[in-house]
Amino acid sequence: MAALLPGQATLGVLGGGQLGRMFVHAAQALGYRCVVLDPDAISPAGAVAESHVKADYLDPVGLAQMARDCDAITTEFENVPALALETLAGMRVVAPAAAAVAVCQDRAVEKAHFEAAGVACAPHAVITNEIELAGVDPALLPGILKTSRMGYDGKGQVRVRTPAELAAAWDDLKRVPCVLEQLLPLRAEVSVLVARGSDGQVVNYPVQQNLHRAGILAVTEVPAPAVPADVQAAAVAAARQVVQALGYVGVLCIEFFWLDDGRLVVNEMAPRPHNSGHWTMNGASVSQFEMQVRALAGLPLPEPRQHSASVMLNLLGDLWFPAGDDARTPPWDRVLALPGTHLHLYGKAEARRGRKMGHLNITADTPDAARAVAREAAVLLG
Numbered sequence: 001m002a003a004l005l006p007g008q009a010t011l012g013v014l015g016g017g018q019l020g021r022m023f024v025h026a027a028q029a030l031g032y033r034c035v036v037l038d039p040d041a042i043s044p045a046g047a048v049a050e051s052h053v054k055a056d057y058l059d060p061v062g063l064a065q066m067a068r069d070c071d072a073i074t075t076e077f078e079n080v081p082a083l084a085l086e087t088l089a090g091m092r093v094v095a096p097a098a099a100a101v102a103v104c105q106d107r108a109v110e111k112a113h114f115e116a117a118g119v120a121c122a123p124h125a126v127i128t129n130e131i132e133l134a135g136v137d138p139a140l141l142p143g144i145l146k147t148s149r150m151g152y153d154g155k156g157q158v159r160v161r162t163p164a165e166l167a168a169a170w171d172d173l174k175r176v177p178c179v180l181e182q183l184l185p186l187r188a189e190v191s192v193l194v195a196r197g198s199d200g201q202v203v204n205y206p207v208q209q210n211l212h213r214a215g216i217l218a219v220t221e222v223p224a225p226a227v228p229a230d231v232q233a234a235a236v237a238a239a240r241q242v243v244q245a246l247g248y249v250g251v252l253c254i255e256f257f258w259l260d261d262g263r264l265v266v267n268e269m270a271p272r273p274h275n276s277g278h279w280t281m282n283g284a285s286v287s288q289f290e291m292q293v294r295a296l297a298g299l300p301l302p303e304p305r306q307h308s309a310s311v312m313l314n315l316l317g318d319l320w321f322p323a324g325d326d327a328r329t330p331p332w333d334r335v336l337a338l339p340g341t342h343l344h345l346y347g348k349a350e351a352r353r354g355r356k357m358g359h360l361n362i363t364a365d366t367p368d369a370a371r372a373v374a375r376e377a378a379v380l381l382g
């Protein structure tokens with residue numbers, strides 16, 4: 001495909017959340033016009049795009065408008081109906097493809113894809129009916145029961161220790177299709193961002209080490225402080241293998257568990273930029289959002305270079321409620337007085353506990369210096 005050139009083309013994104021907003025910012029910086037499709041009247045991405053198509057993802061009128069106004073269209077979240085992408089693909093450039101997004105929508109399908117690509121995942125069983133439930137290998141317990149579809153930020157997951165707890169948890173999850181995964185002893189969690197162009201070129205970012213709290217990403221550090229070089233190389237190789245096997249076009253993020261026994265297993269993947277890649281906005285030569293724009297537009301994909309040690313702190317709505325019920329604005333002036341701090345707020349109307357409101361990137365010459373500033377920022381935000 002001939003590249004869609006900056007200053008001429010219009011790019012569309014399905015979904016109006018923060019990832020869509022940062023895609024729009026990156027696209028606009030390059031000189032593209034942007035259209036966001038999101039059903040909500042007010043959305044973080046809709047507020048910054050040149051235009052906002054307010055329609056459901058499967059609304060034929062809304063999709064037709066996207067096809068009319070955009071030269072190429074992407075998605076900011078994996079749960080957009082695959083049919084929406086398929087419909088648009090009949091009319092416009094769409095990347096990633098509906099089939100690749102569909103793989104990421106279902107944990108069981110995703111795990112089968114990892115195994116087919118030769119990448120190990122956690123021992124698991126698929127549970128879609130009573131017979132599969134009864135046949136679960138007890139060696140998978142204790143485990144985590146996860147809904148196959150629609151889970152995020154630890155939602156749709158229940159930890160279970162016994163067959164009785166497993167059966168009760170499956171009831172609680174309304175007996176929807178699930179995957180039971182063995183509870184693994186994690187030494188560290190890492191993720192790798194890769195991008196693949198329509199010409200098959202693949203580039204990757206360095207390994208990101210992630211700390212989760214209550215199932216939600218809290219902190220990302222790059223370079224990964226606790227993970228040896230050979231494990232990092234294995235994660236990068238596995239990520240590149242997966243993106244090739246999918247014939248994927250766009251930015252993809254793969255999460256891994258590094259286990260106490262030294263094994264590396266893949267956890268899940270997201271067909272889009274990822275929260276753990278937000279550090280690239282300030283710590284790398286090309287942000288993950290610019291990479292997404294380039295892949296969609298058919299522009300060259302530069303090998304990204306990390307120029308600063310980076311720490312990313314997720315800013316959840318809880319920071320707006322340090323004591324009691326009255327919301328405050330966190331002391332951004334004091335946080336921004338710290339060296340190497342870069343604040344990104346998503347423009348959400350209202351802070352709520354557990355809601356991702358923004359992130360703070362910290363860049364420095366050395367990992368120790370970045371971490372020291374991150375600690376100071378955390379105290380101020382405490």
Ligand code: ADP
Nearest residue numbers: 122144151152153154155181182183184212215
């Ligand atoms: P989500 O789609 O909500 O991100 P994940 O499968 O990534 O779901 O799980 C969220 C977090 O829960 C992981 O980042 C990890 O900290 C923990 N977790 C998930 N699966 C396992 C497992 N099999 N063993 C141990 N911890 C796990």
Ligand code: MG
Nearest residue numbers: 153255267268
């Ligand atoms: Mg995850």
